[in-house]
Amino acid sequence: MLTLALVATLTPNMIVIFVDDMGIGDLSCYGQKAYKTPNLDQMAREGVRMTDFYVASPACTPSRAALLTGCYPVRVGLPQVINPDSKIGLNPDETTIAEVAKSRGYRTAMFGKWHLGVGDLMPRTHGFDEFYGIPYSHDMWPPNKNGTWPPLFTFNNETQEREIKTLDDQSELTNTLTEKTLDFISRNRANPFFVYLPLNQPHVPIAPSKRFVGKSRAGLYADQILEIDDSVGRILRHLKKLKLDRNTMVMFSSDNGPWLPYGNHAGSAGGFREGKGTTFEGGFREPGIFWMPGTLPAGKVQTEMASTMDILPTFATLIGAKRPEKEIDGHNILPLLKCEEGARTPWKWMYYYWPAELQAVRSGDWKLHVPHTHRHQNQPAGKDGRPAGESTEKQEIALYNLKDDPSEKINVAAQNPKVVARLIRLLEIGRREYGDSATKTMGSKMRAPGAVTGTRF
Numbered sequence: 001m002l003t004l005a006l007v008a009t010l011t012p013n014m015i016v017i018f019v020d021d022m023g024i025g026d027l028s029c030y031g032q033k034a035y036k037t038p039n040l041d042q043m044a045r046e047g048v049r050m051t052d053f054y055v056a057s058p059a060c061t062p063s064r065a066a067l068l069t070g071c072y073p074v075r076v077g078l079p080q081v082i083n084p085d086s087k088i089g090l091n092p093d094e095t096t097i098a099e100v101a102k103s104r105g106y107r108t109a110m111f112g113k114w115h116l117g118v119g120d121l122m123p124r125t126h127g128f129d130e131f132y133g134i135p136y137s138h139d140m141w142p143p144n145k146n147g148t149w150p151p152l153f154t155f156n157n158e159t160q161e162r163e164i165k166t167l168d169d170q171s172e173l174t175n176t177l178t179e180k181t182l183d184f185i186s187r188n189r190a191n192p193f194f195v196y197l198p199l200n201q202p203h204v205p206i207a208p209s210k211r212f213v214g215k216s217r218a219g220l221y222a223d224q225i226l227e228i229d230d231s232v233g234r235i236l237r238h239l240k241k242l243k244l245d246r247n248t249m250v251m252f253s254s255d256n257g258p259w260l261p262y263g264n265h266a267g268s269a270g271g272f273r274e275g276k277g278t279t280f281e282g283g284f285r286e287p288g289i290f291w292m293p294g295t296l297p298a299g300k301v302q303t304e305m306a307s308t309m310d311i312l313p314t315f316a317t318l319i320g321a322k323r324p325e326k327e328i329d330g331h332n333i334l335p336l337l338k339c340e341e342g343a344r345t346p347w348k349w350m351y352y353y354w355p356a357e358l359q360a361v362r363s364g365d366w367k368l369h370v371p372h373t374h375r376h377q378n379q380p381a382g383k384d385g386r387p388a389g390e391s392t393e394k395q396e397i398a399l400y401n402l403k404d405d406p407s408e409k410i411n412v413a414a415q416n417p418k419v420v421a422r423l424i425r426l427l428e429i430g431r432r433e434y435g436d437s438a439t440k441t442m443g444s445k446m447r448a449p450g451a452v453t454g455t456r457f
Contacts, residue, residue: 011104011192012292013248014315015181015235016097018067018196018308019228020060020113020137020203023258024287025270026225032268034218037225039233040252043291046298047250048337052305052345053288055256058277058354060115060137063255063308064198068096068116068126070312070330072351074434077449079356082117084140084150089117090126091450095324097312098127101194104321111180112198113137119452122158128196131157132180138170138200170207173200174224178231182238189242192319197235198255199228205385206265220384221265236291249292249318253308257283261388263381273408278374279352279359280408290337297339304345305362306333327445349423351430356437359395361426365403368413368423369395372438399423 024030027037029044056066061081062073068090073079076094090096098108109130110123115137123131134154141152141164153160154173164170181197201207201224208223212230216222232252239245257275258267260282269275269282276283288306290296309330316323317332331346352360359372375390382388399413399420413420430436435443 011106012295012318013193013195013244014097014101014318015195015197015248015250016067016311017232017235017250017252018064018112018198019252019254020198020200021256021259021267021276022202022225022228022254022287023267023269023275023282024254024272024285025268026202026258027229027287029289030287031270035216035222035226037229039229039236040287040289043232043236043250043252044289044299046293047289047291048296048300048302048339050288050290050302050304050306050336052303053253053286054284054305054307054350055253055286056307056309056353058256058275058279058283060113060203060255062353062355064114064116065090067255067308067311068098068196069094070097070309070324070328072309072329072353072434074353074356074443075329075445076447078116079353081355082115082136084118084136086117087452088449089121089452091448092121092125093326093450094126094447095312095326096126097315098123098194098196100127100312100316100321100324101192101319102127104192104319106192106194106319107184107188108194108196109181109184110196110198111177111184112196113200114198117450117452121450121452122155124157130184131155132161133177133198134164134173134200137203138164138173139204167205167207170200170205171209173207174227174231175209178234181235185235185238185242185244189244194315199231201228202267204259204262204265204387219264221267225267246292246294249290249295249315251291251311252287252289254286257286259387260377261382261390262385263383263388265382265385271407274374274376277354279354279369279372280374281402281406283354284352296337300339302336302339304336304343305347305350306336306345307347307350310346326447349426351427351434353434356435358427358430358434358436358438361423361430362402363423363426365401366416366419366423367400367402367408368420368427369398369400369408370424370427371396
């Protein structure tokens with residue numbers, strides 16, 4: 001007879017840590033020089049660090065929808081950021097990673113920022129046994145928008161628990177969410193489990209706990225990164241203490257690039273162009289660190305292209321679960337994570353949407369932008385939580401070779417007309433399948449979002 005402990009060893013656990021508005025240049029294992037992130041550096045040394053790891057949108061709601069469903073946000077009807085009063089959210093008909101885990105008898109929990117719908121579209125509608133956190137971004141509260149946002153509460157499942165009134169209240173969240181995660185792991189050590197930990201920081205307003213203020217000696221934003229790094233270290237040490245480390249895959253990433261107008265309260269895109277809210281690399285390319293000692297090799301750097309949309313099908317493969325019945329866009333990237341000889345990206349091409357406008361496509365080392373406008377950080381940048389203004393700039397059609405020019409500075413379209421023509425054909429496929437607001441095209445693969453029909457809170 002199989003004991004619970006033996007069942008747990010046969011069914012790998014997974015923890016997805018998904019932070020908010022962190023840039024790829026914010027970690028020392030990705031080149032940050034002003035301060036060190038020792039725990040994430042160690043996670044990279046003991047696991048696999050990806051250099052070309054992408055989110056599916058440069059903003060909160062759509063990026064989270066893509067991670068949880070394995071789909072482009074336009075496919076599931078959520079290409080835009082939703083507000084507290086939005087009447088849509090993630091459709092319960094979509095299959096989430098949590099529901100894939102539940103199909104194999106896993107216990108599931110989410111601790112952190114949801115931002116995929118309120119009322120009857122909260123996390124427990126989507127396969128999570130437990131939820132503790134906030135329903136949307138923590139800057140969507142009364143101090144912003146001239147007091148027109150509703151009060152912001154933490155939720156324990158569907159119950160409002162505590163109103164967040166001050167930055168001091170917000171400063172408690174990272175530690176609280178980490179403690180909830182550690183407790184859930186302890187309670188389910190003999191059961192297979194899936195944890196989704198979408199920390200609400202380092203999104204503005206920045207609010208590290210008191211024990212981290214000043215610790216980095218590089219400013220408040222860096223202090224907040226060190227607190228996140230500390231939380232990761234606490235989780236990894238807890239897994240090792242409970243002897244679960246060799247049976248638990250941990251992933252770390254961020255939902256989009258840095259919110260650059262906030263200046264010293266924003267992160268670093270690590271030399272990539274622009275940041276949050278744009279389809280340049282600084283908006284889409286994020287840290288991707290995967291850790292599972294004994295299954296994934298240690299100290300490897302994977303340069304093949306992958307996406308947060310790959311997490312669901314990869315986890316399904318890892319635990320022997322069926323993929324969702326509805327079509328998804330992500331791929332199984334276990335061969336990449338295991339750094340198998342000859343493993344190549346399963347992505348023949350990848351689209352860049354913002355919000356529902358198809359602005360760019362990448363295939364291999366080539367990336368083509370079609371004409372569009374984009375936000376640009378004005379100089380000087382914002383300071384101490386006050387943003388600088390943004391200008392609107394026009395991007396003409398441009399071809400970049402990301403291997404030679406990762407910062408997207410040198411337009412080589414004129415020298416490569418055949419490449420441009422091929423990528424334009426790929427964009428036409430994208431418009432037909434997923435739509436394009438710029439050309440007012442409805443895609444054949446687009447599905448409806450969920451509707452908030454019950455009590456909002």
